[in-house]
Amino acid sequence: MYYLKTKEACLYLLVSLTFVLFFGTRLNEGTNVIAIGQTLSGNDTIFSKDGTFELGFFTPGKSRNYYIGIWYKDFANKTVVWVANRNHPISSPFDSELKLFPNGNLALLNESKIQIWSSNSTAKKENSSIAILLDNGNFVTRDNQDSSNIIWQSFDYPTDTWLPGGKIGYNKIKNEKIYLTSWRNEENPAPGLFSLEVETNGPSAILLYNMTKQYFSTGAWC
Ligand SMILES: *[C@@H]1O[C@H](CO)[C@@H](O)[C@H](O)[C@H]1NC(C)=O
Ligand SMILES: *[C@@H]1O[C@H](CO)[C@@H](O)[C@H](O)[C@H]1NC(C)=O
Ligand SMILES: *[C@@H]1O[C@H](CO)[C@@H](O)[C@H](O)[C@H]1NC(C)=O
Ligand SMILES: *[C@@H]1O[C@H](CO)[C@@H](O)[C@H](O)[C@H]1NC(C)=O
Ligand SMILES: *[C@@H]1O[C@H](CO)[C@@H](O)[C@H](O)[C@H]1NC(C)=O
Numbered sequence: 001m002y003y004l005k006t007k008e009a010c011l012y013l014l015v016s017l018t019f020v021l022f023f024g025t026r027l028n029e030g031t032n033v034i035a036i037g038q039t040l041s042g043n044d045t046i047f048s049k050d051g052t053f054e055l056g057f058f059t060p061g062k063s064r065n066y067y068i069g070i071w072y073k074d075f076a077n078k079t080v081v082w083v084a085n086r087n088h089p090i091s092s093p094f095d096s097e098l099k100l101f102p103n104g105n106l107a108l109l110n111e112s113k114i115q116i117w118s119s120n121s122t123a124k125k126e127n128s129s130i131a132i133l134l135d136n137g138n139f140v141t142r143d144n145q146d147s148s149n150i151i152w153q154s155f156d157y158p159t160d161t162w163l164p165g166g167k168i169g170y171n172k173i174k175n176e177k178i179y180l181t182s183w184r185n186e187e188n189p190a191p192g193l194f195s196l197e198v199e200t201n202g203p204s205a206i207l208l209y210n211m212t213k214q215y216f217s218t219g220a221w222c
Pocket of ligand 2: 076077
């Protein structure tokens with residue numbers, strides 16, 4: 001009797017341990033967060049809490065390349081609003097992973113576990129970050145206790161889509177322009193020929209560029 005119990009306990013422990021080893025770092029189903037140490041891989045996705053946006057690997061059109069992107073969940077044809085690794089596609093999502101590291105850096109590792117895209121962000125304190133897909137489509141890495149302490153956000157790095165609440169103009173902290181750039185074509189989200197900037201140096205105006213050649217301006221509006 002005693003022997004059987006020990007055996008059962010052993011089996012239970014073994015099963016639990018196996019479960020933790022294999023699934024311990026997987027995402028929870030239907031979640032909107034990636035916590036430290038968790039990975040998003042293959043067909044895993046996270047959703048904004050209100051269900052509007054979804055984030056995961058996608059492949060545009062007939063392309064064989066995969067990208068991490070954000071799209072409207074309920075549109076019949078995937079309408080991608082943001083792409084992380086525009087210039088660095090991967091070919092096998094099940095062998096690649098998007099991961100939040102203890103230092104607050106969000107990185108995409110390819111099939112060889114080499115970092116091919118990263119948010120380049122670092123938290124002040126280790127093990128204190130969380131990555132969240134917000135209801136407005138902004139993907140944010142922030143302090144897990146303090147929602148106002150944002151370390152990195154996709155709204156600072158838009159691709160070709162300006163979502164309500166997103167910003168175009170100038171990131172004063174980083175001294176970087178924030179602008180939209182078209183995809184190269186329907187099957188390649190790499191930066192294409194067209195870009196949209198907001199002139200903030202002096203009177204504001206929306207400028208459209210074909211490569212570096214300006215071809216349209218709203219003129220000053222304020
Ligand atoms: C995700 O991938 C797994 C493993 O290949 C597969 O079993 C599962 O059906 C897939 N889920 C969806 C929603 O495609
Ligand atoms: C989705 O794309 C297919 C093929 O390009 C097209 O035939 C269809 O009309 C599109 N559906 C919607 C809802 O846009
Ligand atoms: C992963 O990325 C590295 C660096 O870009 C590259 O050398 C390597 O071939 C990639 N691995 C695969 C399997 O594509
Ligand atoms: C991270 O830094 C690398 C190297 O400086 C740069 O090429 C890359 O664009 C940066 N990534 C983001 C998301 O800013
Ligand atoms: C962060 O968490 C990891 C894994 O749990 C642990 O090994 C490490 O010591 C922690 N670092 C700090 C500074 O608490």
